[in-house]
Amino acid sequence: MGGDTLNEDKRIDMTRAILVTGGAGYVGSHTVAYLLENMGNDLEIVVVDNLINSYRSKPGQKKPESLRIIEDMTGKTIHFYNCDIRDVQAMHRVFQNHLIECVIHFAALKAVGESVTKPLEYYQANVSGTCTLFEVMRDHGVHKLVYSSSCTVYGEPQRLPLDETHPTGAGLTNPYGRSKYFCEEIMKDLCASDKKWSVISLRYFNPVGAHPSGRIGEDPRGTPNNLMPYIAQVAVGRLEELQVFGSDYPTVDGTGVRDYVHVQDLAEGHAGALACFNKTEFTGFHAINLGTGTGYSVLQMVAAFEAASGKRVPWRVAARRAGDVAVNYADASLAARTLGWRARRTLADMCADTWRWQSTHPHGYAT
Ligand code: NAD
């Protein structure tokens, strides 16, 4: 559908804006903070988030806690819309109210286990919602997009490290992973249909860590599914012990190996992607890995976290988790060549920054 558009005269006076969907969430909030900390005043940040997975503001506060803290940290304003990306009318209003130049699209549901029991909700939010966003972008003449993809699109690795030419889509074991893969295929079709589109799909490996201030971080609802927040909650005393899912993988110590990447490095990767939109070679669809290129086992992660926090993290071996691969790590050289991006933070940084956030916010934003 076509939305009303502002006439050119009105637009001339407007400040250029970046729309960040899902900007109140974990990766989104760190990216928003990074952009506000590093960009000039000639750009504004507009966030759309339905707050389904972010901490709601206290009564009387309009903005989610993560964004309120970022405004406090940076002294800058974030334009916030509490709305769902599937709400076409509301999305049109956002594009009418701001001179959006490009979109960073984080908004999605991301709990792998839940996606198995609620596939329709996941395809609705992640695939249908993404199509709705693209329609609204097209109607407003906005064709630049950075998409939050995942190394999960590679499925079971056929070779390591995983580079961007590795096949995608085969052997995906859950609707969440498939929704990321489907969105990439949709974006390829979109770029093939109209040369105006420039899409950079960033395939994150395992995001961990927190802002070095310790004021924003990952705040999972309920018991964490992912390793790092689970370890952090054991260290802070919220959970009793870590269950190590499998100790008989063909790895250094039998436990699963992953490429953990600091969320601040990811934020820099998004800024690098935005900078590419000025280059003509960045039209069309580009998938780019964001990882460190180094894998660590579960027990190496436990040891690193104990060293950073000075706390013991009790663990015991449990059965393998269904759908888990043994080893996963990135070839991150394309990001270096094209975005000029390299993960700079070490495993010790990832653990220290997670601990600074977790120890000062044992119950996340609700602390
Ligand atoms: P998150 O849940 O913390 O953030 C997502 C945000 O999107 C939340 O604030 C949520 O309220 C919002 N949202 C969800 N559905 C929405 C909708 N329909 N309309 C508007 N807002 C909506 O997740 P995250 O870890 O920050 O992940 C961000 C993106 O990165 C997601 O697309 C995710 O699939 C992708 N990703 C994450 C990881 C990871 O481990 N964190 C790894 C690879 C890829």
Ligand code: UD1
């Ligand atoms: C998971 C998701 C993947 C998603 C990624 C995002 C699954 C099957 N996959 O992958 O789709 O893109 O997160 O970062 O959920 N582990 C434990 N005990 C725990 C938790 C995890 O031993 O309590 C182990 C896992 O077996 C794995 C490693 O820690 O070897 C990392 O697990 P996790 O953080 O869940 O990430 P992924 O498995 O890579």
